[in-house]
Amino acid sequence: MENTRVLMVNGTIFDGRGGDPVNGAIMIEGDKIVSVGSTEAFLQEVAEEVPRIDLGGRFVMPGLVEAHAHLSYYGANSVQDLDLNSPVEETVINAVLNAKTMLRSGYTSAISFGSISRIDVAIRDAINAGKIEGPRYLACGRDVTATGGMPDWNPDYLKLGMEGLGIKADGPWELRKAIRSIRKNGADVVKIYIDGEGMLDNDYPGELAYTEEEVCAAVDEAHRRGLLAVCHARGAEAVRIAVRAGMDIIGHANVLDDETVELLRSVRDRIFVVPAIEWHVGLYERGAEFGVTKEFLDANGYQEEINESISSVKRLKEAGVRVLPGGDFGFNWSPHGTYARDLQNFVEYFGYTPKEVLLAATRDAGAAMKPRGMIGTLESGKFADLIVVEGNPLEDVRILQEKERIVGVMKGGKWYHNDFVSSIQPTVSNLV
Ligand SMILES: [Zn+2]
Numbered sequence: 001m002e003n004t005r006v007l008m009v010n011g012t013i014f015d016g017r018g019g020d021p022v023n024g025a026i027m028i029e030g031d032k033i034v035s036v037g038s039t040e041a042f043l044q045e046v047a048e049e050v051p052r053i054d055l056g057g058r059f060v061m062p063g064l065v066e067a068h069a070h071l072s073y074y075g076a077n078s079v080q081d082l083d084l085n086s087p088v089e090e091t092v093i094n095a096v097l098n099a100k101t102m103l104r105s106g107y108t109s110a111i112s113f114g115s116i117s118r119i120d121v122a123i124r125d126a127i128n129a130g131k132i133e134g135p136r137y138l139a140c141g142r143d144v145t146a147t148g149g150m151p152d153w154n155p156d157y158l159k160l161g162m163e164g165l166g167i168k169a170d171g172p173w174e175l176r177k178a179i180r181s182i183r184k185n186g187a188d189v190v191k192i193y194i195d196g197e198g199m200l201d202n203d204y205p206g207e208l209a210y211t212e213e214e215v216c217a218a219v220d221e222a223h224r225r226g227l228l229a230v231c232h233a234r235g236a237e238a239v240r241i242a243v244r245a246g247m248d249i250i251g252h253a254n255v256l257d258d259e260t261v262e263l264l265r266s267v268r269d270r271i272f273v274v275p276a277i278e279w280h281v282g283l284y285e286r287g288a289e290f291g292v293t294k295e296f297l298d299a300n301g302y303q304e305e306i307n308e309s310i311s312s313v314k315r316l317k318e319a320g321v322r323v324l325p326g327g328d329f330g331f332n333w334s335p336h337g338t339y340a341r342d343l344q345n346f347v348e349y350f351g352y353t354p355k356e357v358l359l360a361a362t363r364d365a366g367a368a369m370k371p372r373g374m375i376g377t378l379e380s381g382k383f384a385d386l387i388v389v390e391g392n393p394l395e396d397v398r399i400l401q402e403k404e405r406i407v408g409v410m411k412g413g414k415w416y417h418n419d420f421v422s423s424i425q426p427t428v429s430n431l432v
Pocket residue numbers: 068070113114328
């Protein structure tokens with residue numbers, strides 16, 4: 001098997017396990033990492049026939065993980081757009097392009113938080129089959145919502161119904177049926193909406209669209225079918241219901257009281273929280289360009305919700321809860337390709353150091369991915385998913401937003417992007 005091995009030497013290796021970066025080398029075989037260690041030791045021990053890549057001292061880190069992704073969202077100006085202006089034909093084409101953009105941006109894994117139609121499943125399968133380029137992707141089913149829940153935004157007199165965006169399900173048995181259908185259609189993740197959103201009149205943040213009985217049934221059904229259960233929960237009571245029901249990942253969790261923070265602390269070994277604060281700050285900063293003014297947002301409690309989120313995440317961080325970057329990208333104010341803005345958000349708003357947010361976006365978000373234990377750190381036995389960066393994101397995390405700085409993207413031992421090709425020996429055959 002020696003001939004499938006590749007040795008990368010002389011990198012500034014940030015392995016995502018918690019320590020500081022070291023000058024070192026990585027041995028890769030097939031799609032996995034064999035070992036990580038010092039360049040000198042490898043050069044002495046490894047046979048000369050093994051192809052070498054000189055990383056030239058560049059920063060090497062685990063591939064980033066986007067923990068609240070929507071590959072099927074593109075150019076949306078509102079939640080309504082996802083329902084009315086996302087015909088499946090155009091949306092598939094956009095999703096294929098978004099998948100490529102995400103991988104090129106240094107994100108080698110992503111957890112979907114909702115798909116239009118069955119697009120996520122088709123995209124994931126095409127990526128896994130090597131037909132298109134994209135991250136490892138946990139595909140979500142359509143949104144599961146109660147009647148009048150957040151995605152069920154349209155009043156009956158419009159006679160619009162709902163097709164691509166969501167499935168309406170009321171009561172434990174309809175919920176179970178919706179989830180069984182999502183399982184049948186091939187998704188990995190089921191998302192339910194427990195409360196609402198300030199931009200929509202039909203269900204506000206903190207206004208519970210589902211009862212605890214319903215949420216418990218949904219999570220039970222998801223888990224008995226091997227699906228990851230994720231939710232939209234903005235307010236404290238929605239979050240408490242999600243935790244008690246056994247939810248795997250809680251989206252948003254903007255407004256938390258002490259009791260809810262304590263509850264999350266008690267399950268911190270199994271739960272993840274994704275604030276998706278880019279939804280708020282991106283909309284607040286750039287929404288006006290797309291007709292969503294600050295006045296409108298303020299009238300709907302946005303500034304207040306941002307302030308509450310900042311306080312909530314700081315308390316969650318103190319409580320040792322794993323909070324993951326992931327920003328609901330795919331709207332006009334937060335387009336695909338700008339995912340690393342959420343890393344900056346964690347530093348600017350939540351007080352994370354660059355190192356802490358890099359660990360959150362690799363080690364911690366990798367722990368939420370499947371297959372478990374294979375993603376998020378550079379160590380023996382894990383998938384060879386890594387990026388090579390020009391510059392040091394531990395000094396300034398914003399450089400990860402500059403595509404020209406992401407000079408190498410490797411997923412499963414294969415280069416999907418490489419700008420330092422001249423330093424690779426011609427014997428390396430896996431360069432694309
Ligand atoms: Zn979302």
